[in-house]
Amino acid sequence: TTFTPRYPVDHLRADISRHCLDAAPRECGIYTLTVPTGGGKTLASLRFALHHARAHDLDRVIYVIPYTSIIDQNADVVRQILEPGGVEPGSVVLEHHSNLTPEKQNWRSKILSENWDAPVVYTTTVQLLETLFGAGTRGARRMHQLARAVLIFDEIQSLPVNCVHLFNNAMNFLADHCGSTAVLCTATQPLLDQVEASKGAIRILPGRELMPDKHRLFDELNRVEVLNLCKPGGWSQDETVALSREQISDSGSCLVIVNTKKAAQVLYRLCQGDIEARVFHLSTNMCPAHRKAILDTVRARLDQELPTLCFSTQLIEAGVDVDFGAVIRYAAGLDSIAQA
Numbered sequence: 001t002t003f004t005p006r007y008p009v010d011h012l013r014a015d016i017s018r019h020c021l022d023a024a025p026r027e028c029g030i031y032t033l034t035v036p037t038g039g040g041k042t043l044a045s046l047r048f049a050l051h052h053a054r055a056h057d058l059d060r061v062i063y064v065i066p067y068t069s070i071i072d073q074n075a076d077v078v079r080q081i082l083e084p085g086g087v088e089p090g091s092v093v094l095e096h097h098s099n100l101t102p103e104k105q106n107w108r109s110k111i112l113s114e115n116w117d118a119p120v121v122y123t124t125t126v127q128l129l130e131t132l133f134g135a136g137t138r139g140a141r142r143m144h145q146l147a148r149a150v151l152i153f154d155e156i157q158s159l160p161v162n163c164v165h166l167f168n169n170a171m172n173f174l175a176d177h178c179g180s181t182a183v184l185c186t187a188t189q190p191l192l193d194q195v196e197a198s199k200g201a202i203r204i205l206p207g208r209e210l211m212p213d214k215h216r217l218f219d220e221l222n223r224v225e226v227l228n229l230c231k232p233g234g235w236s237q238d239e240t241v242a243l244s245r246e247q248i249s250d251s252g253s254c255l256v257i258v259n260t261k262k263a264a265q266v267l268y269r270l271c272q273g274d275i276e277a278r279v280f281h282l283s284t285n286m287c288p289a290h291r292k293a294i295l296d297t298v299r300a301r302l303d304q305e306l307p308t309l310c311f312s313t314q315l316i317e318a319g320v321d322v323d324f325g326a327v328i329r330y331a332a333g334l335d336s337i338a339q340a
Contacts, residue, residue, distance in 0.1 A: 251325025277307030
């Protein structure tokens with residue numbers, strides 16, 4: 001790496017990136033990249049993909065993200081690296097998802113989106129599954145681009161259960177017959193290879209994990225203390241607000257992740273004008289541009305260490321780049337708690 005590590009976590013991220021680079025010459029197939037939250041999976045997996053594509057003369061890299069809430073963030077980071085000054089915007093990194101704003105689309109990008117004709121494509125799981133299994137011919141126009149490509153699946157644990165068999169069989173086909181490589185990235189790896197074989201278990205061969213000692217990584221990146229505060233009858237809304245106030249006083253910033261959009265809205269209203277910190281609300285009821293504006297404001301306040309309280313649905317869990325002093329997570333599955 002060319003940067004000087006400032007913190008211990010930077011050394012770990014550099015180590016993860018080096019392992020991905022070292023694995024790039026390996027044969028095409030299906031790999032996993034299991035790295036704890038905050039380990040730099042986005043750029044490490046991209047480093048593997050670019051060098052793997054060069055080593056095997058593959059045509060493109062397709063980055064598949066489960067939520068539109070984080071696709072802009074990731075695409076912008078990669079665009080800054082791969083589209084320096086003087087390069088026409090969108091000529092290297094192409095975004096294709098439902099939240100594209102008019103200023104990001106021109107006649108050229110619309111044509112490229114029809115068949116993913118770009119070196120690096122950022123898209124969503126929905127768009128990928130529609131390309132493979134959707135009715136009609138629109139998706140089929142892009143299907144040939146999945147051959148001889150490196151497909152990176154970020155936050156693969158978010159794959160809906162009812163799509164697992166379709167996804168597994170599609171990945172096996174692309175790896176076995178189309179010369180493609182797939183990388184399944186997450187901190188909480190789903191057991192896709194332990195699905196009933198007759199229904200299509202994904203074929204991940206032994207030794208296909210890109211990180212040789214992932215257990216050490218989890219130990220060294222264990223920067224968070226998890227407290228179980230569940231109690232019989234649950235927490236009332238007023239108790240949740242009081243707890244968030246305490247965390248603001250103790251940690252300077254607090255994120256409260258709830259399970260419904262209504263709960264996020266109610267808690268946000270309860271705190272209006274009744275707390276020293278600035279309060280924010282995030283949910284998919286808001287349009288993408290509004291969510292992005294709020295996230296930018298939240299990041300700026302966190303960087304300046306200003307008191308910040310945010311009530312959000314689970315849209316903030318999968319890969320959104322924010323660091324709060326404390327997080328309150330309503331009861332959910334272990335994968336959601338780990339992502340939070």
